Amino acid sequence: MDIHEYQARERFRAAGIPVPPGRVVTTPKEAELAAEEYGGTVVIKAQVHSGGRGKAGGVRLAEDAAEARRYTSQILGMDINGFPVEKVLVTPAEDIDTEAYVGVLVDRKAQAATFVVSAEGGVDIEEVARTSPNSIRKLSIDPRYGMLPHQAYWLANFLYDPPKLVSQASKIITQLYDAFVGSGASMAEINPLITTPAGEVKAIDAKMSIDDSELFRRPDVAKMRDTSSEPLSETRAREAGLSYVKLDGDVGCCVNGAGLAMATMDLVKHYGGEPANFLDIGGSSNPDKVVAALEIITSDSNVKVILFNIFGGITRCDDVANGIIEAIKHIDVELPIVIRLTGTNEDLALQILEDAGLSACTSMDEVVEKAVELAGVA
Amino acid sequence: MAIFIDSDTKVVVQGITGRDGSFHTREMMAYGTRVVAGVTPGKGSQNFEGPNECTVPIFNGMDEAVSETGANTSVVYVPPAFAAGAILEAAEAGVELIVAITEGVPVLDMARAHAFARDRGVRVLGPNCPGLISPGKSKVGILPGQIVAEGPIGVVSRSGTLTYEAVFQLTTAGLGQTTCVGIGGDPLIGTNFISCLEAFEEDPETAAVVMIGEIGGTDEQEAAAYVKETMSKPVVGFIAGRTAPPGRRMGHAGAIISGSSGTAEEKIRVFEENGISVAIRPADIVGLLQGALA
The missing domain is CATH 3.40.50.261 (Succinyl-CoA synthetase domains)
Structure with a gap:
């Protein structure tokens, strides 16, 4: 789960990291008031779950309150990489001497939280890693010991020479690790970490993603979810316990298992169609889940055909077939439905579906070709 | 031959009394897997009723389950909040292979559990996996x-x-x-x-x-x-x-x-x-x- 910059700033601030004040507003008037209160130049920053905000014009420097109002009215309602801007952050502009990068994420290979720091901040770190790998220092943190003092110092020392800056940065790095672990994050980033002419080290940007598996035990973090930044169908799928990602095509896919669901989407594309979604209904034949899945798929007006691809393993195919029939009774679906079932008791399942007047087969290729064809003529 | 498990594999089921654990224990036993013990804290000294009137002793902890039965493999059906803890316990009890079926275990919990298991030379499969099966010999998990x-x-x-x-x-x-x-x-x-x-x-x-x-x-x-x-x-x-x-x-x-x-x-x-x-x-x-x- 991604959280907004202003929310990540709160987490950082709570961990002790020096973060300039800021106010989240939803109208130009509020932005003007906030800018008046701070006095001087402020930064107006679009709050969306997307990188590249600056490039898209979603970050502006406003020299006075009137300008803050004007820029806010331009930024609100802007579309940044598909995300509509509904909130902006107003924060006093800082005098900047240097910009560095400090980030931490779970590294798959090291199987640990891993820091990446660079004295070249304010830029795309993946780009820096590619073009000048020597300007990056990396360190994996052993989860059994946590961040050790000399490790934080080693990272900080790569960023700055003056001892006063090193000691501030070292503290910030330790605090970032605390915020990361304490929020159940999968990624946390300060980009840039600045130094000011007065010799202070500060975080003027904040980014954090949360491990979805942590949310059950962190209600304070879970409530930071902004459902306005996702399609309604995805919110409903999550509430129904389904794994769903909306896509742009017209073949609605309902599959058990994530890997098979991806393989099904790929096969739709292979046969010249476009999948409307990724949807994993999980391992059971529970009709309630099938009902929820059908409701979500049919709420997408692009969908022209519904494709079921079910592998019956432990759950037998005949049980799944009965589940589908039961579900269709409860929901009025006008779109054509094609079903593929394979695995244990598949012959019995096909008979059950045919008796109920539904078209079914056991070949994945056959059903996908048929779905693509139906989407084409619909 | 087969890899990781065969007909000599002796399995202890962590979370044997839960909905998934009990269902899949019966499936494993019906397949021929040697399920020798179950663990559910607080339910020690009870027996798990398997298929064909076979029973499996339940223990409160892994240490006892392993020392009493000689189990060399554990399979984890414990809910996400406790799954990493179950893996730590299994690694300390001295099994050779831990098969973690549970989906949704916090990643930072797993970072610790993997490090702990590595230190003890214990192989972990998963988490969020269906397990493994050596046809005709043994299956551990949900395949x-x-x-x-x-x-x-x-x-x-x-x-x-x-x-x-x-x-x-x-x-x-x-x-x-x-x-x-x-x-x-x-x-x-x-x-x-x-x-x-x-x-x-x-x-x-x-x-x-x-x-x-x-x-x-x-x-x-x-x-x-x-x-x-x-x-x-x-x-x-x-x-x-x-x-x-x-x-x-x-x-x-x-x-x-x-x-x-x-x-x-x-x-x-x-x-x-x-x-x-x-x-x-x-x-x-x-x-x-x-x-x-x-």
Whole structure:
């Protein structure tokens, strides 16, 4: 789960990291008031779950309150990489001497939280890693010991020479690790970490993603979810316990298992169609889940055909077939439905579906070709 | 022969009295797996009723379960909040293999659990995996026993039902399996593709391997380099997620394209560069294998 910059700033601030004040507003008037209160130049920053905000014009420097109002009215309602801007952050502009990068994420290979720091901040770190790998220092943190003092110092020392800056940065790095672990994050980033002419080290940007598996035990973090930044169908799928990602095509896919669901989407594309979604209904034949899945798929007006691809393993195919029939009774679906079932008791399942007047087969290729064809003529 | 588990494997089920644990314990026992103990804190000294009037003793903790029964493998059906704790306990109790089925274990919990298990030389499979099955010998986890058959093919996959799909096609085509291993869809997993390929390479009964990967991470790419450098046996590959959009998690916590890394195109390209034949449709796996074995 991604959280907004202003929310990540709160987490950082709570961990002790020096973060300039800021106010989240939803109208130009509020932005003007906030800018008046701070006095001087402020930064107006679009709050969306997307990188590249600056490039898209979603970050502006406003020299006075009137300008803050004007820029806010331009930024609100802007579309940044598909995300509509509904909130902006107003924060006093800082005098900047240097910009560095400090980030931490779970590294798959090291199987640990891993820091990446660079004295070249304010830029795309993946780009820096590619073009000048020597300007990056990396360190994996052993989860059994946590961040050790000399490790934080080693990272900080790569960023700055003056001892006063090193000691501030070292503290910030330790605090970032605390915020990361304490929020159940999968990624946390300060980009840039600045130094000011007065010799202070500060975080003027904040980014954090949360491990979805942590949310059950962190209600304070879970409530930071902004459902306005996702399609309604995805919110409903999550509430129904389904794994769903909306896509742009017209073949609605309902599959058990994530890997098979991806393989099904790929096969739709292979046969010249476009999948409307990724949807994993999980391992059971529970009709309630099938009902929820059908409701979500049919709420997408692009969908022209519904494709079921079910592998019956432990759950037998005949049980799944009965589940589908039961579900269709409860929901009025006008779109054509094609079903593929394979695995244990598949012959019995096909008979059950045919008796109920539904078209079914056991070949994945056959059903996908048929779905693509139906989407084409619909 | 088979890899990781065979008919001598003695299994303790952690979370044996839960809904999933009890259901799959009966399935494992019906398949012929030697389930020797169960663990559910607070339910020690009770018995678990298996199929055919077989019973399994339940213990309060892993230490007792292992020392009383000589179990060498554990399977974890414990809910996410307690799963990492169950793995730590199993590693300390001295089993050789821990199969973690649970989905949704916090990643930072797993970072600790993997480090702890590594220190003790314990193999972890998963989490968020379907387990493994050596046809005719033993199954540990949730793979359906009806769809496999004994034979010379090793199967290793990050997925559940997509693995079943491929295995069912193999079985239907008369290509049985030595062992089918589901390594799990999480970002931090204990046993990766390379560990499985090493074991299949050493297993004299395995003649060829099917490797089923998906978007996210670089485990497949590293495995491909290993195949080229070290493996004498043919490997057929499949990668799911060619149509997955970047930055979105596709069901599995680990199935996400970050930036430009971890795409299906990249993995397919690296497979091909390293001599792995790639099936574009799941239905092509059987034909490629038959070609490789001919």
